[in-house]
Amino acid sequence: MPMFICSRCGGIDNTACGRNQYKDSGEFVNFFENPAKTDALCSECKPLQSSSSRYPGGVWHGEFPKEIATEEIVLTRGLWPKGNNGFMHLGTFEYLRPKLESP
Numbered sequence: 001m002p003m004f005i006c007s008r009c010g011g012i013d014n015t016a017c018g019r020n021q022y023k024d025s026g027e028f029v030n031f032f033e034n035p036a037k038t039d040a041l042c043s044e045c046k047p048l049q050s051s052s053s054r055y056p057g058g059v060w061h062g063e064f065p066k067e068i069a070t071e072e073i074v075l076t077r078g079l080w081p082k083g084n085n086g087f088m089h090l091g092t093f094e095y096l097r098p099k100l101e102s103p
Helices: 071-077 091-101
Strands: 003-005 012-014 087-089
Touching (some): 003 091
Parallel strands (some): 003 087
Antiparallel strands (some): 003 012
16 A cells, blocks of 8 residues: 655655645646655645545544654665555655666
8 A cells, every 4th residue: 555754744654545746836747747846745734626526634543543754664664665654755854866766
């Protein structure tokens, strides 16, 4: 299951938990085309006007407890699809991408 790190709060969210691929401007972006260049917002940080009916913006979705990313978590889980629950978007940990992509 691909995960991502919210660009605003650093929370770890799942790409399947609603439409979480937004820039801070509220503009919807295609997260899967270039996750490294996309600002992604979790369900709690995404704009209210961009909310889906299943997971409204401005509140954590509650499908799992909110967890804040750390360097250790990023290095342990790795990148999706290689890592189990790996990350597509690294948020403030983007600097680790080269290390995670090396064999």
